[in-house]
Amino acid sequence: MARRPAGTPHRWASNEREARELEAAWAGVVETETARRLMVAGVLAFAAKGYHATTTRDIAEHAGLSPGGLYVHFRSKEELLYRIAVLGTRQTLERVREAVAEAPDDPEARLGAAILALVERGARYHTTSRVIEDELRSLDGAHRAEVAGLRREIEHTVRAILEDGVRRGVFEVADVPVTALAALSLVVDVARWYRVSGRRSPAEVGALYAELVGRMVRPTS
């Protein structure tokens, strides 16, 4: 696959687990195997050095291609980033919608399900999540707007649950938009600090965070 001589340690070995999970999550969604491999290589490289500090040679080499090989599959480096960002964000949106739809029709249960799903994903795919978060600004105007739109849908999903809970009288919230932002801050920032080597699994952090957010909105009596 890659053209490194056997035994050469992989530059981004610490993320091999996430790379494998990405390969699985993106199989059948990205058009060719090589394009998918380039996108995974892009995630690892952007995470390690940032988009602008990463060269197309880095990415191509990691995917086992020659320097120019990337351009058969993507128009530009920016398009590669765009494809990563839009796919990752769309899958997150789908996941949170699914989690909410599967939960009982109850604001507390739905909020917990949404937070759990978002945190679990942010921890399990922390490398990908962080790249998308950090490199949104590196996207072209139209591409950035598209990804920002998907993010707003995620935000809207959470805010709608809060509004529903307030309306039904089961949540007590001083400022719904700010509280929704706060809940999303918790979720987003997991990708920054989460380490696979830490004490808590993604599901455990998700459960802890669902409880923290629950406390933020429950009536204090």
Next chain:
Amino acid sequence: MARRPAGTPHRWASNEREARELEAAWAGVVETETARRLMVAGVLAFAAKGYHATTTRDIAEHAGLSPGGLYVHFRSKEELLYRIAVLGTRQTLERVREAVAEAPDDPEARLGAAILALVERGARYHTTSRVIEDELRSLDGAHRAEVAGLRREIEHTVRAILEDGVRRGVFEVADVPVTALAALSLVVDVARWYRVSGRRSPAEVGALYAELVGRMVRPTS
């Protein structure tokens, strides 16, 4: 000061208020006026385009210098970023310590004071805070380690308050380290979404956030 022809709109006009506040906050701390102007220009440029996408020519021009003028005051572009990051982070640490020391000896009051101070600062200096947050990885190893050490001291300050509250029985927390991280996530992420044009002042967001964090740790009973 700057050498733009009169009437030319400033490229980063939306941050002029923060630029002025930075000039004041960094007066007397940075050795020369020109070095300070370069650091402020660096903050604005890095915020707009990111560290790697910003050229030393951009920064120098904005500070009213010729292309090479930066190198009289800083050894490299990286050193300029380092000076920004270490100064901004140290001032944040000093501010939160001061706020905690001034609060009564009571975990709830101290936690509220710490969160209020951190959020207020993150909102008021959101451009600077965000640059430091986003560009930590662009620092050299030793520089990054130094700034990370200062950040850990901030984190430690918050965690110590949580531990104290649990010890005294006034806080009820399932996992102190994770809760401390969550509190800091809220604080850090304010810099990402805060807009001067928004409905809430830095102090108002600070008060709302202090209440949210208070709810996260107060006994539920």
Next chain:
DNA sequence: GTCTATAGGGGGATAGAC
């Protein structure tokens, strides 16, 4: 679809005059 080779532009940092 992949390769090798290279065009073409940009930008960090320095040299040397004032």
Next chain:
DNA sequence: GTCTATCCCCCTATAGAC
């Protein structure tokens, strides 16, 4: 301390053979 001029490397993207 600031300027102008420029070195020199690197990197994105393309051309053209296989």
